[in-house]
Amino acid sequence: xxxxxxxxxxxxxxxxxxxxxxxxxxxxxxxxxxxxxxxxxxxxxxxxxxxxxxxxxxxxxxxxxxxxxxxxxxxxxxxxxxxxxxxxxxxxxxxxxxxxxxxxxxxxxxxxxxxxxxxxxxxxxxxxxxxxxxxxxxxxxxxxxxxxxxxxxxxxxxxxxxxxxxxxxxxxxxxxxxxxxxxxxxxxxxxxxxxxxxxxxxxxxxxxxxxxxxxxxxxxxxxxxxxxxxxxxxxxxxxxxxxxxxxxxxxxxx
Amino acid sequence: xxxxxxxxxxxxxxxxxxxxxxxxxxxxxxxxxxxxxxxxxxxxxxxxxxxxxxxxxxxxxxxxxxxxxxxxxxxxxxxxxxxxxxxxxxxxxxxxxxxxxxxxxxxxxxxxxxxxxxxxxxxxxxxxxxxxxxxxxxxxxxxxxxxxxxxxxxxxxxxxxxxxxxxxxxxxxxxxxxxxxxxxxxxxxxxxxxxxxxxxxxxxxxxxxxxxxxxxxxxxx
Numbered sequence: 170x171x172x173x174x175x176x177x178x179x180x181x182x183x184x185x186x187x188x189x190x191x192x193x194x195x196x197x198x199x200x201x202x203x204x205x206x207x208x209x210x211x212x213x214x215x216x217x218x219x220x221x222x223x224x225x226x227x228x229x230x231x232x233x234x235x236x237x238x239x240x241x242x243x244x245x246x247x248x249x250x251x252x253x254x255x256x257x258x259x260x261x262x263x264x265x266x267x268x269x270x271x272x273x274x275x276x277x278x279x280x281x282x283x284x285x286x287x288x289x290x291x292x293x294x295x296x297x298x299x300x301x302x303x304x305x306x307x308x309x310x311x312x313x314x315x316x317x318x319x320x321x322x323x324x325x326x327x328x329x330x331x332x333x334x335x336x337x338x339x340x341x342x343x344x345x346x347x348x349x350x351x352x353x354x355x356x357x358x359x360x361x362x363x364x365x366x367x368x369x370x371x372x373x374x375x376x377x378x379x380x381x382x383x384x385x386x387x388x389x390x391x392x393x394x395x396x397x398x399x400x401x402x403x404x405x406x407x408x409x410x411x412x413x414x415x416x417x418x419x420x421x422x423x
Numbered sequence: 424x425x426x427x428x429x430x431x432x433x434x435x436x437x438x439x440x441x442x443x444x445x446x447x448x449x450x451x452x453x454x455x456x457x458x459x460x461x462x463x464x465x466x467x468x469x470x471x472x473x474x475x476x477x478x479x480x481x482x483x484x485x486x487x488x489x490x491x492x493x494x495x496x497x498x499x500x501x502x503x504x505x506x507x508x509x510x511x512x513x514x515x516x517x518x519x520x521x522x523x524x525x526x527x528x529x530x531x532x533x534x535x536x537x538x539x540x541x542x543x544x545x546x547x548x549x550x551x552x553x554x555x556x557x558x559x560x561x562x563x564x565x566x567x568x569x570x571x572x573x574x575x576x577x578x579x580x581x582x583x584x585x586x587x588x589x590x591x592x593x594x595x596x597x598x599x600x601x602x603x604x605x606x607x608x609x610x611x612x613x614x615x616x617x618x619x620x621x622x623x624x625x626x627x628x629x630x631x632x633x634x635x636x637x638x639x640x641x642x643x644x
Contacts (some may be wrong), residue, residue: 181570186589191472193464
């Protein structure tokens, strides 16, 4: 800024300062000051209330976050451990992908996809075990058929019962294996798949119980026909204590 | 020079800054507000009056501005200069009022109203200066009237910048912050405002001199 500009400014400024200076009226001053006074007194009341409140509540506000923070951290840690220590059945799916799918706050579609992937694997394992069962069952049937053919005429009924018992036992073992597989394998699935799992598990238990009952009946019939027939350990493992006692009592009675 | 000297004296006499006074008031110290108000009331009042050119409207807006300062005292940040904050509130109120006036009245009616009010302000200023200083020099009265006249002729943006400089004592940077322009534009606006005022004053005072000398000569003739 040049010297002439400065001179010009100072000259104008001096004239302006020397000119009449209207001021707010006293009434206006009183209004503003009164407004400020009221606000100030209400502020004092408020601040004293806050001070009293803070004195009565000893826990500082920021400390209240520790509870929610620790809860969130615990949930995260448990979730991580739960997923990282999932059963071996889950290894069929690449672990990282599965964890990502389950842990990430993904939309419902993704979670459904993860659940589908896991159930499809379990289903494939179930199919494998079903094949195994078919093999075992056909072996048992063949063995019992051979025994039936080889057995004398009076022993044919006993041999048939023995074959039936062996078949039921094989079926029981298969059912037991399957229920274990489903109960462990589906443990980590989402809520939706858990409902499906629950119903299938219930169905398996019912099948197992009926097979056990059928085996008991067959063995009972066998014992009545042939009291000297010794109860194999494989049968004892499947039957309940009461059922074993009943069978022993039959042979003792005879 | 004289202005800066006065500011220095003011600061020496009142060592407590506006910002700390505002902070004290926010903590409930009413006496701090009294000091703050006494310091800034005149400048703010004139800033509003010279732009609005209506005394009752000026009083309403003046009260509104201080009302806002009072209610928002707790939110006031000491990093901002108090006068910058105060005049930003005042400017926004003036703009709001002008928008409102545009909507309510037509532009022609508004101009007419302003002309009438301008006359009344001229009369008020003249009356107050005469009543306050009955033995005032004729020259100073002439200058006062001339500056009042020239301020009314000044374009709105230049007038705003000039008033912020003279009444609030703000630097070009602070003025730029308030009026939302860059520093260079504000400097240029101030320069043009002072130049226009100077030219207007010279012309007005010359005319006054001519008129007064003619009046003196007339009886002789």
